[in-house]
Amino acid sequence: MTATSLQQIFGQESAVTWLRQAYLADRLPHGLIFAGPVGVGKATAARALAKLFLCENPKQDDACGKCESCRVFDAGNHPDYHVITKELIRYHDKTGKSKGIDLSINVLRPEVIEPAGRKAVMGRGKVFAIEQAELMNPQAQNALLKTLEEPAGRTLIVLLTDQPGSLLATIRSRCQTVRFGALDKDRVCKELARRGVDPALAEDAAELSRGSLGIALKWMEDGVVAPARELLGQIDNLFAGTAPDDLPGWFKNAAEAYAQKQLERDDLASKDQATREGLTLYLLLAGEHIRRRMIDEPDPANLESACAAIDALTQAETYLDSNVNTSLVFQQLTVKLEGEVGSKK
Numbered sequence: 001m002t003a004t005s006l007q008q009i010f011g012q013e014s015a016v017t018w019l020r021q022a023y024l025a026d027r028l029p030h031g032l033i034f035a036g037p038v039g040v041g042k043a044t045a046a047r048a049l050a051k052l053f054l055c056e057n058p059k060q061d062d063a064c065g066k067c068e069s070c071r072v073f074d075a076g077n078h079p080d081y082h083v084i085t086k087e088l089i090r091y092h093d094k095t096g097k098s099k100g101i102d103l104s105i106n107v108l109r110p111e112v113i114e115p116a117g118r119k120a121v122m123g124r125g126k127v128f129a130i131e132q133a134e135l136m137n138p139q140a141q142n143a144l145l146k147t148l149e150e151p152a153g154r155t156l157i158v159l160l161t162d163q164p165g166s167l168l169a170t171i172r173s174r175c176q177t178v179r180f181g182a183l184d185k186d187r188v189c190k191e192l193a194r195r196g197v198d199p200a201l202a203e204d205a206a207e208l209s210r211g212s213l214g215i216a217l218k219w220m221e222d223g224v225v226a227p228a229r230e231l232l233g234q235i236d237n238l239f240a241g242t243a244p245d246d247l248p249g250w251f252k253n254a255a256e257a258y259a260q261k262q263l264e265r266d267d268l269a270s271k272d273q274a275t276r277e278g279l280t281l282y283l284l285l286a287g288e289h290i291r292r293r294m295i296d297e298p299d300p301a302n303l304e305s306a307c308a309a310i311d312a313l314t315q316a317e318t319y320l321d322s323n324v325n326t327s328l329v330f331q332q333l334t335v336k337l338e339g340e341v342g343s344k345k
């Protein structure tokens with residue numbers, strides 16, 4: 001996959017301008033925090049910056065695309081470009097007991113701290129991009145401090161996060177924070193259309209993802225958009241007094257389809273966990289839809305049932321987290337939704 005150039009990052013003019021200027025002035029600090037919502041271009045920008053930073057023959061603030069460094073970068077195996085994702089938690093877990101939640105020192109040491117202290121393999125420098133940096137536990141963050149201050153040679157460490165507040169103050173003070181904002185829904189829609197997405201699908205995806213191009217693209221790839229639209233339709237019907245037909249069955253099928261897509265991508269993924277993820281995603285979408293409905297709801301009785309419906313959805317989410325049998329969870333949810341919302345009509 002060829003990296004996008006910084007100039008092509010969609011909708012993040014101020015972040016990109018800052019990065020280009022810092023690069024051109026040779027004032028990029030060792031540590032950068034890319035802070036902003038999920039799916040608005042932080043990872044794409046980190047990749048573009050890394051390619052430029054490592055290029056042997058950059059033209060102004062553009063990687064040449066032809067040198068050995070650019071070539072191996074685009075081939076996806078640059079030895080000095082290290083991307084740290086939560087998938088590595090499983091890889092480094094010697095005990096097999098990790099639930100894959102914390103980016104601990106067991107991951108940071110071999111993936112960042114040690115290689116940052118060594119010379120670059122290809123000579124130009126090294127770049128580390130730590131995705132979901134908020135998953136680093138305090139011990140791991142503390143261990144990273146020294147590396148952020150004095151890595152060996154020309155080095156960039158980019159921490160990507162939608163929760164900059166969960167990074168230690170000592171980490172934040174050693175890094176420059178670059179903010180990435182949410183995107184305008186209409187711009188996401190236009191961009192999707194520009195990429196050849198069917199206009200109706202683009203509209204739905206932009207709406208559902210609330211201004212996140214990355215999420216819109218992922219949900220289209222995961223086949224989430226059409227089922228989500230269907231679910232929101234069912235909810236509207238429920239509020240209009242029509243009981244949905246077989247909501248538990250609907251959730252089961254939709255979540256299984258979602259899990260199937262995840263397994264196609266990563267055959268080590270757990271089917272059960274992916275199914276629960278799918279269920280949680282649709283619960284969240286349903287909850288958000290009801291919240292949006294409440295904004296222009298003048299009737300207090302409807303507001304009350306909307307609140308009860310949200311409670312029921314939150315309850316179901318909690319049960320899912322605590323591994324209660326999923327078909328029971330959704331039978332209960334349906335009973336509650338129909339009781340609270342349907343019966344008021």
Ligand SMILES: [Zn+2]
Binds near residue numbers: 068071
């Ligand atoms: Zn190059």
